[in-house]
Amino acid sequence: MTNRLASSSSPYLRQHAENPVHWREWSDDAFAEARERDVPVLLSIGYAACHWCHVMAHESFEDPELAAQMNDGFVCIKVDREERPDLDAIYMAATVAMTGQGGWPMTCFLTPDGEPFYCGTYYPPVPRGGMPGFGQILAAISGTWTQRRDEVFEASASITEHLRANTGPLPPGPVLDDELTAAAVTTVLSEEDPRAAGFGGAPKFPPSALLEGLLRAAELGGPATAELAPSTLGAVERACVAMARGGIYDQLAGGFARYAVDPDWVIPHFEKMLYDNALLLRVYAHLARRTGDPLATRITAETVEFLDAALWTGQGYASSLDADTDGVEGLTYVWTPAQLREVLGDEDGAWAAELFTVTEPGTFENGTSTLQLLADPDDPQRFDAVRTRLLQARGARPQPDRDDKVVLSWNALTITALAEAGSTLDRPEWVERAAETAAALWDLHQVDGQWRRVSLGGRVGEPLAALDDHAAFATALLTLHQVTGEQLWCERALTILDRAVEDFTDPQAPGAWYDAPPGALITRPRDPVDGATPAGASLLAEALLLAGSLAPEAAAARYADLADQTLARAGLVLQKMPRSAGHWLAVALTRLAGPLQVAVAQDHSGDGSLATQVRRAAPGGTVVVAGERDSLPLLADRGQIDGADAAYLCRGHTCDLPVTTVTALPFG
Incomplete structure (x- = not known):
């Protein structure tokens, strides 16, 4: 027998389809049933790659007695946090407010109006380690609901008021200038782990957006920020090397795990997320292009292969x-x-054990070790043969499940990374894959003029796209427009961007944006802080800034103004929480540099070598387009010089004289 989750667009929800729990998806009908039955709602939020979500499912949701207790006393709703980030944000804020910490699985008890009155995370099936058993929690909640209903509504009203009070817009902060970005970079550098690289202790997350921001600081900063460039680049290089050589990176098949549970990058939490690898692909490709580092170049290629x-x-x-x-x-x-x-065999086995730091005591659990590669092998051919054989042997082992759900924003981040990496590292097949992905998303994820966040197996899901979906996809299409010269990508990007501006703006606070589409939730979440993925508002700032350079002139000014209004609210995050403002830093530096725009006028019969050289040399965030005279807004009245391709560099509204070689550009 299955419950109502069997046909969900979320593989995570489908994992619970055979639970004896009468799970429902989030819907008006589910809350109507709670009102009709006069019972609270039990809301469980998790995601497919979550270890403790699986544990609680096995221990509690598959247990017939506990399931009966859930069914009798509650309407039970299951939510995939990746499919509904709005619900996750609201009820995670409630969980943190009530308990001081959060995480997944998230377990919340709500009134039939959706207001939370008791929240927690994982509960064992029976009392353990000072934690109450899940059955005890269920009984206590049911008893309180039945006997002390007034306390329930008092608690739910209080926490709902708290949530609404804390979802206001960021006030405009300090002026966005070179002094502010230099101070942000200085603070970040002071928090570098001097021993193991990266930032902070365990658990240690890849600082993906922050590394991209620091790379741009090393290239684009004004006088104060530029003084820090050697230290900034060094911090990026150390972090990238440590992650690439550590256990957090799959030394056999490529790809990064979500985080390391130790401060030295040795022991990963083994789930691999698309968004981590997309963001890190952008960073390693940027580093490889800027420095020519062989390790960064290899990791870039292997990450694409993993994807x-x-x-x-x-x-x-x-x-x-x-x-x-x-x-x-x-x-x-x-x-x-x-x-x-x-x-x-004995000889190669001993060599591999030393090379990969596989020890008898083990670096992980039960005498096992993760694979690290702390130094390049002395025999590359032997290494390739050994790695191939180990990967074949690993392929015969049981494999982890894959969440096949296609998330719009995460795929958009991947498109941007593939397009940038392919165009700057001479891998046109990566650009082709980016375009293929963009076309698939465009065809599937738009329904009746609205964008949907997820699809599964070619079937689009019901949840509407969030701000980050719109913003990241617009940036992805504008990036494809730059590297392919195809005007269609720009037109589509501006359509998405216009929809985002219409649906997510806060009319009372110019430059402030909601993360979630309009809807009947207890509050409308927004979070300006960059987390595992960049904030929706910082992604929108990037898209608006690009559109301000690439859109037709009449529309470009509007997008540029909106970008400036959005960035005006970034100052406070950069000042107070610079480690959590990496994408804001990247976009702010790009804006302060002009932004830089290079239009390469070329003949259709040429080899395009000047445009290729410009893309390789240009700092991150630079807008680069190429084409014939008058073919694009940035090429209006701009043509070749004496029959040679010519590059026209502008910083915002100030332009240099055209040049015919990349070395004549200030970054060439």
């Missing part, structure tokens, strides 16, 4: 690979010295 081999669905990229295999975290990935010898 295509492990996450490509034929209609976009899947969301994640699970942390668990057959209920055991990391089972697919870890090794012992004996296992290496079994696959490779």
Whole structure:
């Protein structure tokens, strides 16, 4: 028997389709049933790659007695946080407010009007380690609902008022200038881990957006920020090397895990998320282009290979690979010295154990080790042969499940990274894959003029797209427009951007944006802080800034003004929380630099080499277009010089004389 989740567009929800719990998806009907039955709502939020979500599902949701208790006393709703980030944001804020911490699985009890009155995370099925058992929690909530209803409504009213009071717009902050960005960079550099690189301790997350911001600071900063450039670039290089050589990176198949549970990047939480790899692909490609570093170049290529081999669905990229295999975290990935010898023989096995830091005591659990590559092998051919054999042997092991859900914003981040990497590192096939992905999303995720956030197996889901979906997709299409010269991508991007401006603006606060589409929720969330993915508002600032350079003149001024209004509210985040403002930093630096725009006038019969050289040399965030005279707004009245391709550089509204070689440009 299955419940109502069997046909969901979320693989995470489908994982619970055979639970004896009468799960429902979030809907008006579910809350109507709660009112009719006069019972509270039990809301459980998680995601497919979450280890403890699986644990609680197995322990509690598959237990017939606990399921009966849930069914009798509650209307039970299951939500995929990746599909409904708006609900996740609202009820995570409630959970943190009530308990001081959050995480997944998230367990919230709501009134039939959706107001939370008791929240927590994981509960064991029976009392354990000072935690109450889930059955005890259910009984206590039911008793309170029945016997002390006034306390329930008092608590729900209080927490709902708190949530609404804390979703106001950021006030305009300090002036966005070189002094502010230099102060932000200085603060970030002071918090670098001097021993293991990166920032902060365990758990240690890849600082993806922050690294891109720091790279732009090293290239684009004004006088005060430019003084920090050597230190800034050094911090980026150290973090990228540490992650690439650590256990957080899959040394056999490529791809980064979501985070390391230790401060030294050795032990990953083994789930692999599309968004992490998309953001890191952009960083490593940028570093490879800027420095020519062989490690960064290799990691860029291997990350693309991982995306295509492990996450490509034929209609976009899947969301994640699970942390668990057959209920055991990391089972697919870890090794012992004996296992290496079994696959490779004694001599190669011993060599591989030393190379990958696989020890007898183990670096992980039960004598197993994650694979690290702390130094380049002395014999590259031997290394390639060993890695191939180990990967083949690993392929015969049980494999983690894949969440095949295609998320619009995460795929958009991937498109941008692929297009930038492909156009600057001479990999046109990456640009082609980016365009293929964009076309698939455009055809599937738009329904009756509205954008939808997810699809599964070629079927679009019901949840509407959020601000980050619109903004990231607009940026992706504007990036494709730049690298391919196809005007269609620009036209489509501006359509999406106009819809975002219409649906997500706060009319009372210019430059402030809601994260969620309009709807009947208890509050409309917005979070200006960059997290595992950039904030919706910082992504929108990037899209608006690009559109201000690439749109036809009449519309370009409007987009540029909106970008400036949005960035005016970024100052406070950059001042108070610079480590959580990496994407804001990247966009702010791009704006302060002009933004830089390079239009390359070329003949259709030429080889386009000047445009290619400009893309490789230009600082991150630079708008670069190429084409014939008058073919694009930036090429109006701009043509070749004496039959040679010519580059026209502008900083905002100030332009230099055209040049015919990349070395004549200030960054060439």
